Each structure stands twice: as C-alpha cells, then as structure tokens.
Amino acid sequence: MTTEAALAVRRLGSSQPVPLTVAWDETGQNVVITPTVRLALDARYLFTVAETARAADGGGMTDGYSWSFRTVGEPSTHNLVPAPATVQAEFSSVFKAAFVSPMAAETVLNRIIIEPDPPEQAEWWVSYDGRTFGFAGLKPSTEYQVHFLPGMEDVWGNVISGERQYSFTTAGLRPYLYIRDKGAPALVSQQGPQRLYLTMANVPRVHLSLYQLTPEQFSLRYTDVNAEPVNGELLRQWTVAPGLAQDTPGIRYFLLRLAGGEPLPTGFYRVVVDSPDHPAASSTQDTLDFFVATTNQIIKSSASQSLIWATDLVTGEPVAGLPIRLFDQGMKLLATGQTDSSGLVTFEELPPLESYRESRIALAGEADGDYRGLAYSHYSYELYPNGVGIDTDFLYQTGQPLVYLYSDRPVYRPGQPVAFKGIMRIDNDMAYELPGPGSVVATVRYFGQDISRQVLRLSATGSFTGSLTLPADALPGTYTLFVRPMGSAATIGNLAFSVAAYQKPTFSVTLHNEQPDRLQGDNGTVTVQADYYAGGSLNLAEVTWHLDASEQPFLPPEPYRDYSFWAGEGRPGYWRWRWRGRYVYPTMLAFGSAVTNEQGQAILDIPIRLEQFNADQLLTLQVNVTDFAGRTVTSRAVLRAHQSELYPGVRPESYVVAVASPVGLDLVTLDMAGQPLPEQALRVELFRVERHSVRTFDEFGRAYWETTSEEVLVGE
Structure with missing residues (x-):
C-alpha cells in the first residue's frame, strides 16, 4: 500500500473521505495535502495516517497518526465596541468591529457605514491578522447608527450576504480640570502678566484659592516627597465661569491678583483650583506652587561648590550687585554673597553633599521678605548636561582616593610571578593631591575566590608595589586585582590580567x-x-x-x-x-x-x-x-x-532654510589620502526626496503600510 493511500481526511461523523491531491518535495520527507473540494464551514475534521504507510526503503510505522481540526465559521462579527444598544459608562472615541475570521479589507472598509459620519481626519486601521477594524473619532454624547452592508468577504471568499445594523450612544466627557505647564517650582515675573492657564472640560465653574507660603513651606514640597503640603496664609478665594460648551475641551487663563486687584509682589505662593460642581472628583482638583520674581537664576553645584548666575526677567541682562543667600534643602543658611558685573557669584568650600539627592537653594534678596529670585540645584527645567554631551557623575564626592594600576605584562603562565604597581591620588574635583601615610589592601580574585591578599604601605609619593607567584595548577582565565584603602570596604581600583597555558613563539x-x-x-x-x-x-x-x-x-x-x-x-x-x-x-x-x-x-x-x-x-x-x-x-x-x-564633499551653510530662500553649499575635493585636489570640475544636482505611504494588502487581505521614496531633480 502506498503512503498516499494511507492518508485520509474525514469529517467527524461521516465515513466519506475528502478527495485530496498530494505533492511531495524533493527530499521525499515533506508532503503538501490539498482537498480538491471546499470543506464545510465551522466543522470538525480528522486527518489520519494509517500504519500501512511505508518509507521509500520499505520501513513501516508502528502506530498510525491522527490530528483533528476545525474549519473557520461563517464570516460574521463577534465583538463590537461600543456594544449594541448600550450607553458608554465612560467616553472613548474608539470604534472597533471584530470578525470571527480574517477578512479581505477591501471588501469591508467601504461597507461599514456610520451615522453621523466620523470626522475626515479619522483613519481606519486593520489589525495584522485581518480580524479587527477600527478608528478613533467618535464624538461624546452622540447617538450613532452603524450599518454593515452585504458583500463583505473573508480571505477564503466566503461572503456575508445579509445586512446588519445597530446603535449605541457615547458618554459625555469626564469633567477634568488641570493647570497647564506646571513647573517645579513655577516662576512668574513680577513685571509681566501673572496668568494661570487651565485646561478643562465640562466644568461650569472654577474655584480658585490663593495662599502665601514661607520659604520653608515652599521648599518642603520639592525637597521631601513624603511631606504633607501646607497651604500657608489664605490671601484670596474667588469663582469664575470658563464659558465653555458642554463636551468641548478648552484652555482658559485667569489673572492672579490680590483681593484689591493689585499684581502679586515677589514671594512664594500656592494656588489651588477645583470645581464646586464636582467637589469629590480628583480629576477637577489641581495645585501649583509658584514664585514671583524679578530675576531669573541658574545654579550649578558640585559636592562643595555652587555657582549662581542671575539675569533680569524682562531684559535678560545680567544683574550686578544682587545679594544672594545660599541654603541647604532644610533652609539652613550656608553662605551669602553678591553677584559681579556678569551676574555671577561663586560659593567655595561648602559643607559637602552627602547624597546626590540633596539640593541647594539660592535666594536673591538681603533678608526675609526680600525675595527677588530663586533657584534649586535639583531643578533644571528639563535641561541636563547629558543632553548636550557633557558627562556627569551625580554620585561624585570630592576628597576621595583613586588609584592607577598596572602589571609587568598582561598574560602569565601558571607558576609564574606577577608584579604590579599602583599610584594613589586624592581626587579633589580634578585637582589630584598626594595621600597621607597609610596602607592599601590588594586582593587577587578568580571567579569569587581569593588567590592572594596583601597589605602594602604607601610611599612618600603615594605609590605601592606588590607581587605574587601564581600556583602551578592555576586555572586559565581572567584574574582581577582589587585595591581598597586599609580600613575601608570601598574598592578604589582594579586591574585584570590573564593566565593561559601558552608557548612562547620561536x-x-x-x-x-x-x-x-x-x-x-x-x-x-x-x-x-x-x-x-x-x-x-x-x-x-x-x-x-x-x-x-x-x-x-x-x-x-x-x-x-x-x-x-x-x-x-x-x-x-x-x-x-x-x-x-x-x-x-x-x-x-x-x-x-x-x-x-x-x-x-x-x-x-x-x-x-x-x-x-x-x-x-x-x-x-x-x-x-x-x-x-x-x-x-x-x-x-x-x-x-x-x-x-x-x-567630493559638501557642507551646507544651513541645514534648515525658509521656503524660496537661497542656500549656500561649500564644496571640496580630496584624494584617497584626504589631501585637497584643486581645480576639479564638479557637476551639482539638487534632488527633492518625496516619500509616499500607501496602505496596501497582502495575499490574505491584511492591510499594511508601504513607504517608498522618489527623488525629483529640482536643479543643477
């Protein structure tokens, strides 16, 4: 009996086999079995290989093999979002229709009709498996009618012949209210417009409370995340009506003024906003701490130094002769000074920071009540040195020892002596000083096991030397020398060397x-x-x-x-x-x-x-x-x-130019060694690169985006 005769596919409950075609690959080990008639939809079938099947050399099977499978069902929707005849509990702009089988997208997208029409910018998307279709663009508080027209097909050509329609109602927007562009802390100019911008929806009234804070109350929120906020002295409370339509998000600003309408003087403040129409909703409550100032300050700190630069908030010019007081994060006064003609003041030999989490606070003004500017060393308005290519180490502490290590060679054989030397210095912010008298502990380890440990005394120049003889049975691999100061557990340097069973070349x-x-x-x-x-x-x-x-x-x-x-x-x-x-x-x-x-x-x-x-x-x-x-x-x-x-090399005078503006190009020609080649004739062509993204479909009807580039000659 041939192997083909041993293959069969039958519908469960039926004795009639499904007619098949069989195609073997060139190895004779893989076979593709194809029914010659369409299988019934949503039915279970059994594929069997009888034990009578024979290999090419005549070998047989000890047991037969069987595998059951279910065919896809009639194409239809099985999950609709929002669900039919429902009202959303919370607004979502997403509509989704999921089908029981992969669908041919070109037969579906033009047969889902939604009334009222979605906005023009709403774009349909199709899941990778071709089963789910959707878009984001539903409007709040709206009743929708959805029509599924006949003619939709799955990827195997099965057609949905009937029409289906259903309705749903979207929820209104959840009331929300929050302060825009919140900083930590926010800086408000004493001379400029003192505005509070709010983003909101479905909030008929906004209640505002304005408080005056002390420097200690103000700084506590930014130096202790676990501290309970204290509102301070209440200056004013008032209620305003934004005037926005229902379900219409918007931005409104309100002037921050004292009760008599006067602008806020320099100092520390907190404003609390909420909605009297939604008193229990956390989404309609927000708080902002802000500082009213006449100067802008930037502070840069190391472990024992701080540099402050002060400029006028209106003109941007440096402010000379400005008194500066420097505090720690607990508002303990550290130092006082005055800006020079460039608006700079430097504080040296400050108590060292014990943690990179600690901050320093610079206040402009001579005494309490005189507040002209503010800066926190831990707040940089999202501008960080690493963002402009400057490496930083916030864990760096001055006055710490470091060591440079080297050995007489990088690789050794088992049983050979290893000689090493170290040079220690005290790193005081890139000023390297000699250490005092003392000793270091030098430990050689191999996979966590100590091979050698020595106590070595420092010389007058801060150096030390050591040696050890590797065991005759030392395993090959990487060995590491660790050095730490005597009495300390902190490693200040390490050196790796290799042990190998090598033979010296002749x-x-x-x-x-x-x-x-x-x-x-x-x-x-x-x-x-x-x-x-x-x-x-x-x-x-x-x-x-x-x-x-x-x-x-x-x-x-x-x-x-x-x-x-x-x-x-x-x-x-x-x-x-x-x-x-x-x-x-x-x-x-x-x-x-x-x-x-x-x-x-x-x-x-x-x-x-x-x-x-x-x-x-x-x-x-x-x-x-x-x-x-x-x-x-x-x-x-x-x-x-x-x-x-x-x-030929090219360099534009500017990488960004306005439309219809000329742009200059610098050209150069170099030889293979990089030396200039003068008097070379060059032809310059300018192309515009146009990128086109088109939604297309694969062989199974699944949609995907295909992007191509086209180069258009615009000048030469």
Whole structure:
C-alpha cells in the first residue's frame, strides 16, 4: 500500500473521505495535502495516517497518526465596541468591529457605514491578522447608527450576504480640570502678566484659592516627597465661569491678583483650583506652587561648590550687585554673597553633599521678605548636561582616593610571578593631591575566590608595589586585582590580567605593506617576512592567507570632518545626502597560500575587487606562517580600498532654510589620502526626496503600510 493511500481526511461523523491531491518535495520527507473540494464551514475534521504507510526503503510505522481540526465559521462579527444598544459608562472615541475570521479589507472598509459620519481626519486601521477594524473619532454624547452592508468577504471568499445594523450612544466627557505647564517650582515675573492657564472640560465653574507660603513651606514640597503640603496664609478665594460648551475641551487663563486687584509682589505662593460642581472628583482638583520674581537664576553645584548666575526677567541682562543667600534643602543658611558685573557669584568650600539627592537653594534678596529670585540645584527645567554631551557623575564626592594600576605584562603562565604597581591620588574635583601615610589592601580574585591578599604601605609619593607567584595548577582565565584603602570596604581600583597555558613563539612574522591606500581594480603586493628570534630567516615555511572586507566610509582629516563624502548607490565620485546606520558583516574577498624563500620572504599578490560593494572597504589581511614543527604565528595588515581616486564633499551653510530662500553649499575635493585636489570640475544636482505611504494588502487581505521614496531633480 502506498503512503498516499494511507492518508485520509474525514469529517467527524461521516465515513466519506475528502478527495485530496498530494505533492511531495524533493527530499521525499515533506508532503503538501490539498482537498480538491471546499470543506464545510465551522466543522470538525480528522486527518489520519494509517500504519500501512511505508518509507521509500520499505520501513513501516508502528502506530498510525491522527490530528483533528476545525474549519473557520461563517464570516460574521463577534465583538463590537461600543456594544449594541448600550450607553458608554465612560467616553472613548474608539470604534472597533471584530470578525470571527480574517477578512479581505477591501471588501469591508467601504461597507461599514456610520451615522453621523466620523470626522475626515479619522483613519481606519486593520489589525495584522485581518480580524479587527477600527478608528478613533467618535464624538461624546452622540447617538450613532452603524450599518454593515452585504458583500463583505473573508480571505477564503466566503461572503456575508445579509445586512446588519445597530446603535449605541457615547458618554459625555469626564469633567477634568488641570493647570497647564506646571513647573517645579513655577516662576512668574513680577513685571509681566501673572496668568494661570487651565485646561478643562465640562466644568461650569472654577474655584480658585490663593495662599502665601514661607520659604520653608515652599521648599518642603520639592525637597521631601513624603511631606504633607501646607497651604500657608489664605490671601484670596474667588469663582469664575470658563464659558465653555458642554463636551468641548478648552484652555482658559485667569489673572492672579490680590483681593484689591493689585499684581502679586515677589514671594512664594500656592494656588489651588477645583470645581464646586464636582467637589469629590480628583480629576477637577489641581495645585501649583509658584514664585514671583524679578530675576531669573541658574545654579550649578558640585559636592562643595555652587555657582549662581542671575539675569533680569524682562531684559535678560545680567544683574550686578544682587545679594544672594545660599541654603541647604532644610533652609539652613550656608553662605551669602553678591553677584559681579556678569551676574555671577561663586560659593567655595561648602559643607559637602552627602547624597546626590540633596539640593541647594539660592535666594536673591538681603533678608526675609526680600525675595527677588530663586533657584534649586535639583531643578533644571528639563535641561541636563547629558543632553548636550557633557558627562556627569551625580554620585561624585570630592576628597576621595583613586588609584592607577598596572602589571609587568598582561598574560602569565601558571607558576609564574606577577608584579604590579599602583599610584594613589586624592581626587579633589580634578585637582589630584598626594595621600597621607597609610596602607592599601590588594586582593587577587578568580571567579569569587581569593588567590592572594596583601597589605602594602604607601610611599612618600603615594605609590605601592606588590607581587605574587601564581600556583602551578592555576586555572586559565581572567584574574582581577582589587585595591581598597586599609580600613575601608570601598574598592578604589582594579586591574585584570590573564593566565593561559601558552608557548612562547620561536619566530616572528612581519608584513610589509608600502601602499596602505589602494584603488578599486588595482593589484597590490604585500611582503611576508619570517625570522627566528634567535637569528636567521625561516625558509620553506607554509604560508596561508585570507583577505576580509568590511565597510568603512571615507573618513576625511579633521579640517573636513563637517563635510559629507558618502558616495551613495555604489557610484564612485558622487556625493549625496543620506545616512546609513547599518552594520555589514565582513566578507572574505580572497585567500591563498605560499612558501617562504631562503630569505624567509613570501610575496603575496592581493587583488582589490570592490564590484560587489557600494562603499569603500577596510581590508584586513591575515597571514598564518607554520614552521616545520607545526607551530603557527599569525600577523595582520590593514589596507584601505577606495571606490574613487577623488572624493567630493559638501557642507551646507544651513541645514534648515525658509521656503524660496537661497542656500549656500561649500564644496571640496580630496584624494584617497584626504589631501585637497584643486581645480576639479564638479557637476551639482539638487534632488527633492518625496516619500509616499500607501496602505496596501497582502495575499490574505491584511492591510499594511508601504513607504517608498522618489527623488525629483529640482536643479543643477
């Protein structure tokens, strides 16, 4: 009996087999079974392989095999959001229709009719599996009618012949009220408009309470996250009507004034907003602490220093002669000073910060009640040094020891002595001072096990030396030397070295490459020289080599680093704007073998073939030389292979220009070594890149976005 005859598909409860076609692959191990008639929808079937099936060599099966499956059901919706005949409990703008099987999107999207029409900007989306369709664009407090027209098909061509319709009602917007652009703390100009901007919806009335705070009450909220806020002295309460329509979000601003209508003087304040129409709703309550000032201050602090810069809030000019008081986060006075003609004041030798979480507070003014400016060392309005490429260490403390370590060599054999030396300094904010008399503990560890521990005394110059002999049975791997001050558990330096069962080579291999820059299509040579360390040349040695290529765009010398030299599209001598941030694995270009002559030399012919690449290549030549005893020594050389003899570079005068405005381009041509090539004729073409995104469908009717780029010549 053939294997094909042992295959069967039957509907459960039926004895009639489904007619099948069978197609084997070239291995004879995989088979594709296709019914020749359409299977019934939403039905269970059983696939069986009888034990009579035979392999090509005649071997049989000990047992048969069976597997049951269910076919897809009639296409229909099984989940609608919002559900039919419902009123939303909480507003959502999302509509979703989920089907029991993957649907052909082009037959669905134009057959779902929603009344009233969704807004034009609402765009339908389709889930990856093609079962769910939806959009975001429902309006609040609206009754909708949804019609599913006949003619929708699943990906197998099964059609929904009937029409379905249902209705639902969306909920109104949840009342909300919050203060926009809240800072921590917010800064308000004493000379400018003192406005409070609120974002809200479905809040007929807004109640405002204005409080005066002391510096201690104000700073507590930003220096102790667990502290209970204290409102301070109540200055004024009032109620306003925003005048927004139902279910219409909006922004309104209100002037912050004293009870008599006067502008707020400099000082510390808190405003609390809520809605008397929704007194229990947390979404309609908000609080803002703010400082009314005449100057803007920036503070920069290290562990023992602080620098403050003060400028006028209106003119932006530095404020000279401004008294500054510096406090810790508990509002304890640390120092006082006065800004110079540049608006700067520096405080030195401050009590060191014990934690990076601690902050310092700078107040402008001579005494309590005189508040002209404020700055917190921990508040930078989302501007951080790391954001502009400046490395910072908030855990750094001044006056801490550090050590530089080195050993007599990086690798040792078991049983060999290891010698090391360390130099200690006290790091006082990049001023490195000699340590006092003392000792360090030096520990060598291997996978958590201490191999050696020594106490070493510091010299008058802050250095120390140590040594140890590795055990004869020391395991190969990486060993680490840790150093800590005597009496401290903090490691201040470490050094890794390797232990390996290696054999010292008896000969050396040198590669002579007189032309490191090569042009595409050239054939160059590299000379291999093998010599014994004891003297004499190594002749008749076997030489094997291979040449690997890895992408390396042309790198110009420093004066031209802000020019772009990428050739693009594999066209040497052309430039175009495009960044390619992909990694390309090295490719083997060539390999070969040779034998050294009586002088220990072998001349290797290196082909430079870059036809398969779109960019310059860094070529790595690896040469292995093996002597008569079977010992191998490896050496490498690096060559730069260029697509072109010259490189045009371009640099725009500005990367952003207004429409219809001219833009200047600086051009330069360099040779392969990066040296300028004068009097070169260049043709410049300017292209506009247009990107087009089109929603399309795969073979199963699932929608996805396909983006293409088109380059349009606009000038030359």
